[in-house]
Amino acid sequence: MNYKKLLPIIGIIILFFIIYNLDLNKIYEVFLSIDFLYSFFCFFAVVPIVLLTNIQWQILLKKQKINVSFFYSIKNIFIGYFYGFISPGGLGAYTRALYLEQESKSPLPKCLSNIIIFNTTNYISTLFLGVIGAIILSSIFPYLFVFIIILIIIFVSTLLFLLKKEKSKTFFTKIIRTRIFAAVKDRLINSLDSFYEDIPRFKDVFITFIISIVNWFVSAAELYFISKLFNIDVPFFYFIFIIIVAEVIASIPISIYGLGTREVALISIFSFFDVAAENVLSLSLFWFIIIWLIPSIIGAFITYSETKKFNKFSLNKKTTERFFKYMKKFPELYSYLVQILNKNISKTIEKPIIIDLGTGPGLLLLEINKQIPNAEVIGIDPSYDMLMIANKNIKNNKFKIITGRVEKIPIKNNSVDILISRFTLTYWEKPEVSFNEIYRVIKPGGKIILEVINKDFPKWKLFMIKIHMFFNKAGNDIIRYHMDSYKNAYNFKQVSGFLNNANFKIVFKEWNKKDWKFIVVGEKLKF
Numbered sequence: 001m002n003y004k005k006l007l008p009i010i011g012i013i014i015l016f017f018i019i020y021n022l023d024l025n026k027i028y029e030v031f032l033s034i035d036f037l038y039s040f041f042c043f044f045a046v047v048p049i050v051l052l053t054n055i056q057w058q059i060l061l062k063k064q065k066i067n068v069s070f071f072y073s074i075k076n077i078f079i080g081y082f083y084g085f086i087s088p089g090g091l092g093a094y095t096r097a098l099y100l101e102q103e104s105k106s107p108l109p110k111c112l113s114n115i116i117i118f119n120t121t122n123y124i125s126t127l128f129l130g131v132i133g134a135i136i137l138s139s140i141f142p143y144l145f146v147f148i149i150i151l152i153i154i155f156v157s158t159l160l161f162l163l164k165k166e167k168s169k170t171f172f173t174k175i176i177r178t179r180i181f182a183a184v185k186d187r188l189i190n191s192l193d194s195f196y197e198d199i200p201r202f203k204d205v206f207i208t209f210i211i212s213i214v215n216w217f218v219s220a221a222e223l224y225f226i227s228k229l230f231n232i233d234v235p236f237f238y239f240i241f242i243i244i245v246a247e248v249i250a251s252i253p254i255s256i257y258g259l260g261t262r263e264v265a266l267i268s269i270f271s272f273f274d275v276a277a278e279n280v281l282s283l284s285l286f287w288f289i290i291i292w293l294i295p296s297i298i299g300a301f302i303t304y305s306e307t308k309k310f311n312k313f314s315l316n317k318k319t320t321e322r323f324f325k326y327m328k329k330f331p332e333l334y335s336y337l338v339q340i341l342n343k344n345i346s347k348t349i350e351k352p353i354i355i356d357l358g359t360g361p362g363l364l365l366l367e368i369n370k371q372i373p374n375a376e377v378i379g380i381d382p383s384y385d386m387l388m389i390a391n392k393n394i395k396n397n398k399f400k401i402i403t404g405r406v407e408k409i410p411i412k413n414n415s416v417d418i419l420i421s422r423f424t425l426t427y428w429e430k431p432e433v434s435f436n437e438i439y440r441v442i443k444p445g446g447k448i449i450l451e452v453i454n455k456d457f458p459k460w461k462l463f464m465i466k467i468h469m470f471f472n473k474a475g476n477d478i479i480r481y482h483m484d485s486y487k488n489a490y491n492f493k494q495v496s497g498f499l500n501n502a503n504f505k506i507v508f509k510e511w512n513k514k515d516w517k518f519i520v521v522g523e524k525l526k527f
Helices: 003-021 024-032 036-063 070-085 088-104 108-137 144-163 165-176 185-189 192-197 202-230 236-250 261-273 277-307 317-327 331-343 363-371 384-393 431-441 459-471 476-485 492-501
Strands: 353-357 376-381 399-403 416-422 442-453 504-510 517-524
Touching: 003 261, 003 277, 024 277, 036 070, 036 108, 036 202, 036 277, 070 088, 070 277, 088 108, 108 202, 108 236, 202 236, 202 277, 236 261, 261 277, 317 384, 331 363, 331 416, 331 442, 331 517, 353 363, 363 376, 363 384, 376 384, 384 399, 416 431, 431 442, 431 492, 442 492, 492 504, 492 517
Parallel strands: 353 376, 353 416, 376 399, 416 442
Antiparallel strands: 442 517, 504 517
């Protein structure tokens, strides 16, 4: 078992344990007692925080000569919120470097360098304030002295680590090899030296460091006034540093944006001021919604919009191999389709001739050979690179692969028993011509089996598929390839029309409007 994957769950478990041991009715009463209008305005507390963060980032962007508008950098910050929210330890927030590269046209290593320096500056400012806070609070909480020592060690070690190129280079290499950067890891690893060349000097980041500290005080001050809604009465000076120390503890990567660890720290420290744990938990969850959850939801919509602007998928040798490796993870998709194929082969045909149109890397061909070993199968694809991978995978003389397009299939008239095609319809430039061409090569009584991407599939579900692909290491280019396919997709009614117009009779369908795909089988009519 990979225990590293379980780390983010620890904080959630801690949070549920806290809630379980508290009075839920009291928590409910605390939220009921909040003034609605006042609480509504509290949701705008994130605005000055984001604006200050953006001013800080714009200064660093200009120092590294990365040119994007003030408005775009705000959008990019929200993209970071979203990816950070859905990834362990918030590591996914670095994905916004890809979006920055797309918008600024700056090299990706420079964009990644910029965001790493930006995040590191913020973290160092947090540690710096945490040390001060721990010193101030140690007069009340003696156990924080140990915490001070740990913070100083982390603070100094972080600075020394970043200054040592070889050690930090190894660390960044490991990060780059994670699924987040699957699509660009080779490019990044080869460009790490230029990454260090793009790191700004200390004096260039000093102003951003000061702004980060100001931002922390603004954030803590806002929370102080919001705390009055929850009947928390703690001196302003102490309150500020309690929040900062709690945020340092929350930065331990065992939760989602500090959930659980933050609450433990706050409840423990505020208990010395006789503040009820239920009130502290209510305040912390309310602040989490304002400062993390809502920006992450906004970021999800912005991410969806900005992802559309990425260049279309480019099919080359590397992306072809990556496509093959990703699709190998889902053999059940091919197995089920071939089961339908097998059921539609006439029992009178001893050696069926089957065309796999758009064969790609040959995964469907392999499954056909497994389930229908007596078949003669022809794989056709317009991509030479795809066919080369298919040729490596197929070690059977019953198979034949041909370069060709659906608009002009290089096969004789009335020579094929069944033509099967999986998710290629969306790429057919002239569907009407293509269906007539398929009709030409299929024998009378022969069949066409299509697995089709469903145009009616809800967009929000499509976005969730994208997230699923992200966590299955698909890589951004493969994700883009699949997302682009939906732009020219067809619904069941349209595909039925194509088949009927080409003189095919629909003999089988597996279709649900809310599903992401459907299967339809057409039989060539005999005249």
